Amino acid sequence: MQVLYRKYRPQQFKDFTAQNHVIQTLTNEIEQNKIAHAYLFSGHRGTGKTTMARLFAKAINCQNRKGFEPCNECLACKEINKGSAVDIIEIDAASNRGIDDIRSLRDSIRYRPNLLKYKVLILDEAHQLSKDAANALLKILEEPPKYVVFILATTEAHKMISTISSRCQRFDFYKLTIKEIVSKLERIAKEEGIVIQKEALELIAMSSDGALRDAEGILNQVLNFSFGREIKVEDVQDMLGVVDLSLAFEFVEFLRDKNISEAVKYLNEKIEKGLNIDEFSKTIINFLRKLLILKISKDLVDDIAMGETKETKDRMLDLASQFEAKNLKLILDLFLGAESKRMFSSIPQLPFELALVDYYYKS
Ligand SMILES: [Zn+2]
Structure with a gap:
């Protein structure tokens, strides 16, 4: 079975379960064509920062956009959905945190995008950049090429150097409520034809501490054990090792x-x-x-x-x-x-x- 969180990753803004405050502003900017050069998405893990970044990258590059939603059918959308768009560059700053990494990033944005309108650089765990690397990044952010959009994602915004954060439009991603997680899990269960007690979904939601990705991971594990029968709250308790x-x-x-x-x-x-x-x-x-x-x-x-x-x-x-x-x-x-x-x-x-x-x- 395909991993649930990948399979049910939102492909349009309307599919998002939470973060309405972020969606509202971003979609307004898309509709009015007022795209900033740098964004900072901050928040707890599993709250949709990277997913939102990819979706935004797709929406601003869609060749056939109606309103703010990407069409998911044009060449740009398809390439981005497949993960093969060379103009969308994703870097995990946890493992690429040095000055050389930022220099090669600088080289990669020297040329205009190949196929897309914008080159989008998604820098995950951006607070982990070394001091030199952060300063090099700052230089780029001071004079970014017109066709480049930066999206920095971080779980610890307070660790970012302020000269970088102040150049970004900042969005705070909230932990999902239990209700929001349950509603997403219900939708997945329905699509997958899974019968599962509501209490079991609630227990999964509670133990995932506001991180949708974790909740989807637990649901995935429970499914692997259920062999097609109804999933009860006891199944989830067993799996999570909750004391009876x-x-x-x-x-x-x-x-x-x-x-x-x-x-x-x-x-x-x-x-x-x-x-x-x-x-x-x-x-x-x-x-x-x-x-x-x-x-x-x-x-x-x-x-x-x-x-x-x-x-x-x-x-x-x-x-x-x-x-x-x-x-x-x-x-x-x-x-x-x-x-x-x-x-x-x-x-x-x-x-x-x-x-x-x-x-x-x-x-
Ligand atoms: Zn499109």
Whole structure:
């Protein structure tokens, strides 16, 4: 199977899932023929900077453009889509960061473009250029040939030298929201004829931290394991190595019953079976936090328990209602304390056992 993020890379501006603020300005410039000589696309990884750069390069070179969208059918569009347009030069500054790289770049823009209207130079990870290279680049940016457009992309705009950034029109790319990622994944699933639970998509979106490319990569991996059957949230949990929530439920139910001896026994059994104490405390603290928030407001359940099934959400609401808020807060405090003491304890579970005893006497 072709890698999803390549297959579903936007070929027109209307296909973009996010970054509307960027699209609006860029498409205006295209329509009014007011192309700048240098752009700076900054933002978190996987937010579409390079994709936008290629799309913009295509749109300004399309021979048959209607409005601002490239036609994807003319020779220029086709060459660019194939990645074989010699006038579109992509450089990864992470591996080509020296002065010689910028000098050869300078040589390559000495001549007018072959086929296209503009030569477009896309410089990825531009902040990684060496100091000399950055200064050489600055020289070029001071007097760029008319037929050249620079697009610098960076995940760390603050590391760019200011004399370069100030010569660029800057656009900040935002991390995608969970909703935006889910909607793109839904579209891919539909096109591919994949049946996948909405909660599974939400879990993928949540774990990708706003980077669409990562989300598409996870979906790709899940597909490779699914062999054509429906994909459930459990499949994604397995793949991502998320600790099973049933563990959190069982443990916290002992706390609800103030059955400390069972809680201690349960903790020790799990550790003997190879459960990592850090994973355990992270899972429990995260779970208790959710219960506390649900205790305060049931309406937040869809946000708090996003990626969980309806049954799990109901079970969480139920469990939260069986606790007093002050006790949830107490155990959460005690566990946070235990977590910070863990590193100084020769017996990793001891701080948690002490927290449980404290809870017994204080609740
Ligand atoms: Zn075209």
